[in-house]
Amino acid sequence: GAVVSQHPSRVICKSGTSVKIECRSLDFQATTMFWYRQFPKQSLMLMATSNEGSKATYEQGVEKDKFLINHASLTLSTLTVTSAHPEDSSFYICSAPPQGLDTEAFFGQGTRLTVV
Amino acid sequence: GESVGLHLPTLSVQEGDNSIINCAYSNSASDYFIWYKQESGKGPQFIIDIRSNMDKRQGQRVTVLLNKTVKHLSLQIAATQPGDSAVYFCAETDGGSQGNLIFGKGTKLSVKP
Numbered sequence: 001g002a003v004v005s006q007h008p009s010r011v012i013c014k015s016g017t018s019v020k021i022e023c024r025s026l027d028f029q030a031t032t033m034f035w036y037r038q039f040p041k042q043s044l045m046l047m048a049t050s051n052e053g054s055k056a057t058y059e060q061g062v063e064k065d066k067f068l069i070n071h072a073s074l075t076l077s078t079l080t081v082t083s084a085h086p087e088d089s090s091f092y093i094c095s096a097p098p099q100g101l102d103t104e105a106f107f108g109q110g111t112r113l114t115v116v
Numbered sequence: 117g118e119s120v121g122l123h124l125p126t127l128s129v130q131e132g133d134n135s136i137i138n139c140a141y142s143n144s145a146s147d148y149f150i151w152y153k154q155e156s157g158k159g160p161q162f163i164i165d166i167r168s169n170m171d172k173r174q175g176q177r178v179t180v181l182l183n184k185t186v187k188h189l190s191l192q193i194a195a196t197q198p199g200d201s202a203v204y205f206c207a208e209t210d211g212g213s214q215g216n217l218i219f220g221k222g223t224k225l226s227v228k229p
Contacts, residue, residue: 006159034216041124043205044160044219093159097214104150104213107159 003027004096006108013084013115020080021111023094029074030096034105035067038091050077074099084115124203124224131229135193139206139220144187146208150217151180151191153202160205163191165213193225201227 003026013019023033031052036044048069049057056069068080077096081088091112097105129135141149147168152160166173166180166189173180179192189206205222209215 032214036219043221044217046216046218049216091157095217102213104162104165105217106162107152110157110159112157 004094004106004108006094006111008111009109010112011114013113015085015115016083018080018082019084019113020078021092021094021113023077023079023096023108025075025096025098025106028096028098028101030077031074031099033071033077033094033096035069035077035079036093036095038093038110044093048079050079052077081113084113086115089113089115124222126224126226128226128228129196131196131198131227133196135191135196135200135225135227137191137193137204137223137225139189139191139223141187141189141206141208141218141220143208143210143218144184145210146218148209148212148215149180149182149189150207151178151189152205152207152219153200154205154222155202163204196225196227198227198229201225 005024007022033050035047037047038044047062050069050071052071058064071077093110094108095105150165151163154160164175164178164180166182171182177194181190203222203224206220207217209217
């Protein structure tokens with residue numbers, strides 16, 4: 001079945017540093033990928049829509065200069081949290097609907113980011 | 117922005133009983149709905165989906181009911197097992213299977229052995 005791989009699964013970084021999270025579709029192509037953030041005991045909130053070969057679309061209230069998204073190929077999207085602060089600590093999850101298939105989007109396993 | 121200080125609604129059931137988890141959605145234009153199961157520290161796991169031209173769909177031990185009149189979605193789990201313990205989210209989109217999903221608040225299901 002279709003698989004979305006997200007890496008790393010856990011990361012701890014110091015305040016002020018940047019962290020890159022990768023989202024790969026392993027056996028299908030995805031022109032669109034979605035990035036979500038989930039705080040403890042809360043639901044998933046859409047942060048941005050990553051579009052292959054073009055700029056990402058950000059949801060209201062999400063800083064595009066802080067959460068850099070790159071979707072350079074049909075199988076890889078990256079989210080870089082720049083100048084991370086403790087309030088950025090969260091669970092980040094990507095999803096990818098298979099291109100050309102009328103089937104549900106597949107989710108990565110998530111990345112637990114802790115900023116200290 | 118995100119809500120602060122929320123606790124997930126919890127449904128506690130006895131092993132072997134049926135579970136019903138409810139969800140109210142907001143967008144009357146939504147045409148595709150999915151139920152996800154999320155275990156602690158993991159990404160959402162697809163359970164079952166339904167399109168707006170249907171009002172019921174059955175899977176293995178699970179049934180989803182859609183009431184578009186009142187914008188309500190429910191997930192029924194038959195013969196609930198301890199392995200079903202997790203947080204369950206409904207999600208909606210108006211972009212079909214390719215659209216971005218808007219997630220509901222989630223319900224924590226606890227199954228007592």
